[in-house]
Amino acid sequence: MQSVVVTNLWKKFGKTPAVKGISFAAERGEILGLLGPNGAGKTTTIHMLLGLTSHDEGSISILGLDMPKNRYEVLQRVNFASAYVSLPGNLTIDESLYVYAKLYNVENPKHRAREVLAELEVDLPGRSLIGTLSAGQKTRLNICKALLNRPEVLFLDEPTASLDPDIAMKVREILKKLRKNYGTTIIYTSHYMQEVEELCDRAIFLARGSIVATGTPTEIRERSKxxxxxxxxxxxxxxGELRDSNDKEER
Ligand SMILES: Nc1ncnc2c1ncn2[C@@H]1O[C@H](COP(=O)(O)OP(=O)(O)O)[C@@H](O)[C@H]1O
Ligand SMILES: [Mg+2]
Structure with missing residues (x-):
């Protein structure tokens, strides 16, 4: 079953196109990497999938529902974390998870707030203020927050940006566990290719708003020679392209 289907998606900011007619799909339980240099259109694509940014052309189906037409229902069943979105610094970890659990309207929010840390074996000091946490702790908290509503699809924008290798590994373990235990579909962006090779079932390379390569990381590498x-x-x-590859039919 396909969790996410994107067809001929376009986005322009003023006259400048940021995303130029991309199409792709993610199977249920798949970890799909959205890759490419800065400005390629990765964040814009994720924002359109979440209905945070409108699209100009094309269609988005998430869990069989049209976005943004069914935005309310879709947003209850997906979630998002980004290295660039910060949580309120004057709340403790426990408080913030509780507040978000309430906001997401999950059952028994107090219990869920504690449970989410245990489920992923994330060791965070519940009584510490978020403002005092390290970047690695904040990232893991952000991912835990994004799991409060048990999302079927999880969107992550550079979850391992600016983390030291040890913490980045812990984040990868969390993502693997999620997929294994809950069959969560994960669409995520990263600039770390070694991580992509370890984690992604398939990857999509974007450049200047277009898809220039798709496949498993191994397929993409082998095809590129x-x-x-x-x-x-x-x-x-x-x-802005992968010239020596034989993947033209996939573009
Ligand atoms: N809100 C915006 N207004 C104008 N241009 C934008 C906006 N957001 C993104 N862009 C432009 O769209 C292009 C793609 O950006 P983005 O999706 O952030 O790329 P990536 O996440 O791959 O680095 C860039 O040229 C960027 O400057
Ligand atoms: Mg980005």
Whole structure:
């Protein structure tokens, strides 16, 4: 079953197109990487999927429901975390999880707030103020917050940005656990190609708003005839395409 289906999606800011007619799908339980250099259109795409940004053309179906037509119902069944969205610094971890659990209207919010940390074996000091946490702790809290409503689809925008390798590994473990235990579909962006190779079932490379490569990380690398996914990334960032590949029919 497909959790997310995107067809010919366009977005312009003024006259400048940020996303140019992209189409892709994510299967249930799949971890899909949305990759590409800065300005490629990754965040804009995720924002359109969440109904935070309107799209100009094309269609989005999430869990079989049209977005944004069924925005209310979809948003109850998905969630989002970003390295660039901060939680209120003057609340403790426990307080903030409780407040969000209430906002999401989940049953027994107090219990759920505690449960979500235990479920993912996330070790965070519940009584500490968010303002005093490290970047790694904030990131993990953000992901826990995004799980309060048991989302069927989770969107993550650079969840491991600016984390040290140890914490980034912990975040990857959380994501793997989520998929394994709950079959959560995860669409996420990252600039760390090694992480993408470890985590993603499939990846989509965007450049200047268009899809320039799709496939499993191994397929993309082999087709490109480059030595590593890092080289694929750098080539796409430099040329805006993957010239030596045979993936033209997929564009
Ligand atoms: N709110 C906005 N207003 C105008 N231009 C925007 C806005 N958001 C994004 N853009 C432009 O859209 C393009 C894609 O940006 P973005 O989706 O943030 O890329 P990425 O997340 O891949 O780095 C960029 O050229 C960016 O400047
Ligand atoms: Mg971005």
């Amino acid at each position: 480059l030595k590593s996914l890092d080289e694929v990334f750098v080539t796409i960032a430099r040329d």
